[in-house]
Amino acid sequence: MATRSELERRLADVSVGDDAAEIGLQVIGGLSLLTTLVLFLLNSSLTAVPLLITLAAVGYGWIRHQATTARALTFVATVSTVLILGLIAVFVFIESIPAAEVMSGTVFGITIPGLGMVTRLQEPLWQTTTGIYSLLPMVYGTAVTTVIAVAIAGPLGVAGALFISEIAPNWAREIVKPGVEILAGIPSIVYGFIGFVVVNQYTFDVLGTSYGSLFAVGLVIGLMSLPTVVTVAEDAIDSIPESMKSGSLAVGATDWQTMKSVTIPAAFSGIAAAVLLGVGRAIGETMAATVMLGHTQAIPEPVYDVFFNGETLTSVIASQYGNAVQGVHMSALYAAGVVLFITVAVISVASQLIEWRMKQNLEGET
Amino acid sequence: MTHDDSETTAGRTGHTADRMRTDGGSDGADRMRTDGGSDGVDQPRADGGGGFGVDRTGTRSALVQADATLYERIAAGLVGVSIVTFALGVTTLFQVTSVESTEVLGIGLYQLYGLALTVVGVGIVGLGVASNREWADTEPDAYVGVVPLAIVTVLWLATGSIVGSTVLGAGAVGGLLIGLTTGAVSFLIALRAGEDLGSTLPIGALVVVVGVTLLTGLIGPEWVWNPQEFVASFPSEAVVPVFAQGAGLLAAWSGAKAHAGFGTRGRQQGSFLLISMNAAAMIAVLAALIGFVIVRGAGPMLEGFQIGASGIEFPFVTNPSQGLGIQRGVYPAIVGTVWLVVGAVSFSVPLAVGAAVFLTEYAEQGTFTRGVEVATNGLWSTPSVVYGLFGLAFLVPRFNDTRSLLAGQLVLGFMLLPLCLITSREAIKSVPDEYRDASAALGVNKWQTIRSVVLPAAMPGIITGIILGVGRIAGETAPILLVASGPTFPSSAPNVLASFQFQASPPFVTNPELLEAGSALPYQLYAIITAGVGETQAFGWGTALVLLIVVLSFYTIGIVSRIYFRRKLNREQ
Numbered sequence: 001m002a003t004r005s006e007l008e009r010r011l012a013d014v015s016v017g018d019d020a021a022e023i024g025l026q027v028i029g030g031l032s033l034l035t036t037l038v039l040f041l042l043n044s045s046l047t048a049v050p051l052l053i054t055l056a057a058v059g060y061g062w063i064r065h066q067a068t069t070a071r072a073l074t075f076v077a078t079v080s081t082v083l084i085l086g087l088i089a090v091f092v093f094i095e096s097i098p099a100a101e102v103m104s105g106t107v108f109g110i111t112i113p114g115l116g117m118v119t120r121l122q123e124p125l126w127q128t129t130t131g132i133y134s135l136l137p138m139v140y141g142t143a144v145t146t147v148i149a150v151a152i153a154g155p156l157g158v159a160g161a162l163f164i165s166e167i168a169p170n171w172a173r174e175i176v177k178p179g180v181e182i183l184a185g186i187p188s189i190v191y192g193f194i195g196f197v198v199v200n201q202y203t204f205d206v207l208g209t210s211y212g213s214l215f216a217v218g219l220v221i222g223l224m225s226l227p228t229v230v231t232v233a234e235d236a237i238d239s240i241p242e243s244m245k246s247g248s249l250a251v252g253a254t255d256w257q258t259m260k261s262v263t264i265p266a267a268f269s270g271i272a273a274a275v276l277l278g279v280g281r282a283i284g285e286t287m288a289a290t291v292m293l294g295h296t297q298a299i300p301e302p303v304y305d306v307f308f309n310g311e312t313l314t315s316v317i318a319s320q321y322g323n324a325v326q327g328v329h330m331s332a333l334y335a336a337g338v339v340l341f342i343t344v345a346v347i348s349v350a351s352q353l354i355e356w357r358m359k360q361n362l363e364g365e366t
Numbered sequence: 367m368t369h370d371d372s373e374t375t376a377g378r379t380g381h382t383a384d385r386m387r388t389d390g391g392s393d394g395a396d397r398m399r400t401d402g403g404s405d406g407v408d409q410p411r412a413d414g415g416g417g418f419g420v421d422r423t424g425t426r427s428a429l430v431q432a433d434a435t436l437y438e439r440i441a442a443g444l445v446g447v448s449i450v451t452f453a454l455g456v457t458t459l460f461q462v463t464s465v466e467s468t469e470v471l472g473i474g475l476y477q478l479y480g481l482a483l484t485v486v487g488v489g490i491v492g493l494g495v496a497s498n499r500e501w502a503d504t505e506p507d508a509y510v511g512v513v514p515l516a517i518v519t520v521l522w523l524a525t526g527s528i529v530g531s532t533v534l535g536a537g538a539v540g541g542l543l544i545g546l547t548t549g550a551v552s553f554l555i556a557l558r559a560g561e562d563l564g565s566t567l568p569i570g571a572l573v574v575v576v577g578v579t580l581l582t583g584l585i586g587p588e589w590v591w592n593p594q595e596f597v598a599s600f601p602s603e604a605v606v607p608v609f610a611q612g613a614g615l616l617a618a619w620s621g622a623k624a625h626a627g628f629g630t631r632g633r634q635q636g637s638f639l640l641i642s643m644n645a646a647a648m649i650a651v652l653a654a655l656i657g658f659v660i661v662r663g664a665g666p667m668l669e670g671f672q673i674g675a676s677g678i679e680f681p682f683v684t685n686p687s688q689g690l691g692i693q694r695g696v697y698p699a700i701v702g703t704v705w706l707v708v709g710a711v712s713f714s715v716p717l718a719v720g721a722a723v724f725l726t727e728y729a730e731q732g733t734f735t736r737g738v739e740v741a742t743n744g745l746w747s748t749p750s751v752v753y754g755l756f757g758l759a760f761l762v763p764r765f766n767d768t769r770s771l772l773a774g775q776l777v778l779g780f781m782l783l784p785l786c787l788i789t790s791r792e793a794i795k796s797v798p799d800e801y802r803d804a805s806a807a808l809g810v811n812k813w814q815t816i817r818s819v820v821l822p823a824a825m826p827g828i829i830t831g832i833i834l835g836v837g838r839i840a841g842e843t844a845p846i847l848l849v850a851s852g853p854t855f856p857s858s859a860p861n862v863l864a865s866f867q868f869q870a871s872p873p874f875v876t877n878p879e880l881l882e883a884g885s886a887l888p889y890q891l892y893a894i895i896t897a898g899v900g901e902t903q904a905f906g907w908g909t910a911l912v913l914l915i916v917v918l919s920f921y922t923i924g925i926v927s928r929i930y931f932r933r934k935l936n937r938e939q
Contacts, residue, residue: 043764048874067813071728077720078729081787082741084780085748091759092752156644163645167638172645178925179649185834185921186655187841189888190910193895194655197903202461207598215598223651230648256634277747284749286844287888291895300597307598314751318844321758337755341748348747352740 029057096338099331126297133332137297141310148218149282154275157229165237184227192291195220210309212294221285229278236270269358273351280347286314437502441625444489451482452614458607479610480581486617487573493624494566506562506628518556518568523549562628569620576613663911666904688855699890701859709775718786726794745784754848769883774850778839789831793824826931837920843888852883854893887913
């Protein structure tokens, strides 16, 4: 142990120390934090004890070894971010296992749990009384709403991004850009309410559909994922170096020719990532679908009847969590969550890889 | 951050768009305002300046000054009529105008569309012919682009099939044959007739077909399309506005090309017109959404509101949602939202800022930081309902096995974490390295530099990120629904502050109110929607308005502060 005078000298010296006291403190803090986590996972009533030890260690460290403590704390914060994603994956997955076991399927004589959830084709597809939980109707509903939504949000969003970053005069940009952000800020339940009252009513009155349809939900979700596409695509277009555009303008191309032949091709992967993220948003949108749909867990006949009053992966969770008293029923909802989580995670990683590649290419160009 | 770049390009793009705007044929009074001399050479169009954009400004000035050619005036007029037709189509779709209520000069609405579209279609064909015969001074290319070619072919294929199978009674196969013929003919015309005829004749003719169909009453008010495959049917009041919008857009596009004399500049004007209309439509949608909620919600929200001698009375905001003989309000929901936001912020902001500091200041840029970045983006895009499921599986069993405010706070905190982390990281990254070097040169260590130099400099960006993130989570419904939702119409609000209790045994601090399920504004709205229609719907619109005001105030503050700090940063540099 260091003496007091030594400690004071070190405090004055403020270099990142590696003396025994600091290491000991970090060990104590780390171990107690780990114990806290383990006890919390075990649902122990003693969780508060190691938590208090951690807090004490942090408090002492903050006073005596602030630099090291701060660094350790920021590290813990970073790790916890990754940890949360891991916990989400693990917990949602574990909870879905019972339903996967019930709905197992057989391929070449091998039984695969959960396979029946996506391969069962005979009616009924979803019947809680007899314990049949096929996710196909929800996957179908999500696919239909997502396709409609992206058909709207993709082209309009990219055009909006072009407008903001390339075409708009300053005054117009200062209106449109915050406007798009506010469009993203309107809560999904408000979109859902408007969709429920206006769009559902319109399709019901004029088109004679039932009160609510995948088509109507797709329209509303398209509007909701529009801001995501605009913002991310605009970032991509903005990141194209000015020198590339100037080169094109200098040889006499018009602004539109430059956009078409230089800016958009160079930003293409970024724009693709933007549309992908829009797809992710559309898949994950919950409240509008929950409020607007009539929740029929079936696949319409013929399959392209987009005016069917169906169900999506998200809406089945939000509408049935309350009456899912049976363990397997609730577990089937978790299975829907697993499908959502994996799909969106793949989309997120893919768009990230695309963006990185684009960044590297651009660094090569300049 | 890219805003530095965008500032430098602002002059150029602003310039472009100013030119663009006058192209719409509206007002051109301040046309030359931003022309910084780079390409504002004011030469008349007739000098045959080639296919480049640089000499066009002069032509545009000709449009707004007295010597605009007749050709350009006609083209501008046609574009104007097309845009008005499109806008009218939107109003009809939203039932603001309808065939029963709208009549202009004794002409019914559909005939009006028909007349406008016929005139515009004929006019556009005329423009193309005039350009082709060199009656007007244009610079068309030899060929139309791939995109117009594809659009024209597909549209004529569809039109021919539909007209053939319905009006001419040729049946499905015969209709398809007719469609293939018309598609092929229009393809050949568009391909071979030169750019001016190719981009006007097929489109103008198509617009005329739509116009005549409406004008002759072939599609009248009683008309219904009833496809067997769908559960829906399509009456004229849904189909006609869509046709009018589509034809109006096509005509505006084609007319704008003609107005700029075809060629590269024509294509630029056509595309810019469509893109600008798209942007205007977004703002219109935003205004319509907010306006709609205000119109529906202001009444219920302000009911009983008065400022008197006894102070301000605002029952909608201060009353519980249920109670004997009282006017319903959303007080419990507001309190619930406040506590959810406070909890989420105090949980996730330290984590987010800490992680951002570690990632930008301490960590080696490499696999680890990339991995964290992937994880952060994964968290950002994880659907909110999955967060809800996670809270239900992870938190609820650990908090007395009931839904609770605390679980809601933590789940919303998890959702806030990636939002704050991404923006904080950007903010810290954008602090110039000179700041760090200057501080290090004074002999202080890294942490002191971070604490006294980096974090204060990055603070505006961090706070803006937090505000925008809070705006986002304050409106989240799905996670609250799954982990924190209590009675649908609560009669009292949680009193969190007064119910902290301390004890000697673990867990030492308890707060029963935090462990109770509560309400929140978005959840309250959800409860109202699912409860049914009728009188409660007015209550719902009031709640929606309050929610919108809460959320959008966060957004407005966030956006305004960001603009302010960015300007300040730009001035300092």
